[in-house]
Amino acid sequence: MIFYFSGTGNSRWAARRLAELTGDTAIDLARLDKAPDCSGETRIGLVFPVYAWGLPEPVETFARTLPRTGAFTFAVATCGSEAGHALKKLDRLFPLRSSYSLVMPNNYILGADLDDEATARAKIDAAEKELAVIAREVAAAQPVCRVREGSLAALKSSVVHYGFNRFARSTKAFYATNACTGCGRCAKDCPAGTIRLENGRPVWGDKCYQCLRCLHSCPVQAIQYGKGTETKGRYTIEQYRPL
Ligand SMILES: Cc1cc2nc3c(=O)[nH]c(=O)nc-3n(C[C@H](O)[C@H](O)[C@H](O)COP(=O)(O)O)c2cc1C
Ligand code: SF4
Ligand code: SF4
Structure with a gap:
């Protein structure tokens, strides 16, 4: 089962591609009205966008409700450029066997700019190739950590992420x-x-x-x-x- 949260579709697209490639199901976690039944699942995945080098609030809340079973657990954080310690934070709430960041077009236009069309296209093409690799690794239950954290990740994921939640929303x-x-x-x-x-x-x-x-x-x-x-x-x- 692959749960996703998505604002502008990058994470939904990535979750659905992964589900197609691994024979799994992608579910929008924002539409769930109760904790999902994950009994019998051999894999539990989460796909979501990075917000200010951290987790979107609904992902954080949802991760706390997920059962700790023997399933293979993985997460893919889509981001414009770098994920900071978002996946490390998630791992503390819901222990992960595999963690990935996936660079995709930036959608944050409050103070930053969109990628131009050629850059956006190139990012999506590269993401599609990377998803095929991730799908093979996930299907083989191979533990992997391939995360682009970027510079000053600890600082950004703590101080800046706190400021985002407190003042920017x-x-x-x-x-x-x-x-x-x-x-x-x-x-x-x-x-x-x-x-x-x-x-x-x-x-x-x-x-x-x-x-x-x-x-x-x-x-x-x-x-x-x-x-x-x-x-x-x-x-x-x-x-x-x-x-
Ligand atoms: C509030 C907000 C904060 C963001 N913060 C980051 C960030 O810290 N690092 C980054 O690389 N991208 C950041 N982005 C860009 C998104 O993570 C990226 O575009 C993501 O793929 C969007 O996914 P979605 O289309 O599934 O919503 C941010 C976007 C938003 C809306
Ligand atoms: S109001 Fe906030 S949560 Fe709702 S769609 Fe707009 S940005 Fe997203
Ligand atoms: S703001 Fe846009 S999406 Fe919302 S009601 Fe008006 S036209 Fe429709």
């Missing part, structure tokens, strides 16, 4: 421009269930994982986060790998 800067058509997609798809439509416009509650799905997936690019995103492009995996 506010929804106050989200708004929809007049381009909004009131289609409701942002409200339907938010994994935190925090967006509701009022008078045909999205309104954000407090809870937010900062997955950026709403920002990137609005069909008319109406959603902004402060002023900084107005000039930025948008990214979802479907631009490169249709579902």
Whole structure:
């Protein structure tokens, strides 16, 4: 069983590719309403994006609920460039036999830029090759640690990740421009269930994982986060790998 969390589709795509290649099933952990039954599973995998060199909150919460069975356990952390100690943190919550980082297009546009199209394409092509290798290793239950932690990983995964959770996950800067058509997609798809439509416009509650799905997936690019995103492009995996 492969559980995934994904904002803009990279981790969902990676989880589904791995499931296809290993004859397994990929399940969106944000859609589960109770702890999964993993009895009888020979493999348990987690695929998720790195957030500020650490774990997304739903992944951390979910990992704590996973049973410790005799199954082969592995995790793949998708990231724009480096994973820091995200996988080490996960290993403390849910002991892993194998840990991987998988570089994929960056979706963090609050203060950083998207990859250009050629870079994004090259990253996805390389990730596809790497997933084939990971699938063979996982199928053989071969313990592997292939993680690009980057520089100052301990500092970034502690201090910066703490700062991200404490100060950066506010929804106050989200708004929809007049381009909004009131289609409701942002409200339907938010994994935190925090967006509701009022008078045909999205309104954000407090809870937010900062997955950026709403920002990137609005069909008319109406959603902004402060002023900084107005000039930025948008990214979802479907631009490169249709579902
Ligand atoms: C809030 C946030 C923080 C991020 N932090 C990092 C990071 O620390 N290191 C990194 O390489 N990429 C970082 N990224 C980029 C994502 O990890 C990367 O694009 C990932 O593949 C997105 O996966 P998804 O499409 O499944 O959501 C961050 C993205 C977001 C939204
Ligand atoms: S997805 Fe975009 S167009 Fe649709 S309701 Fe949300 S902001 Fe408006
Ligand atoms: S409000 Fe947007 S960024 Fe926050 S959890 Fe929902 S979809 Fe993700």
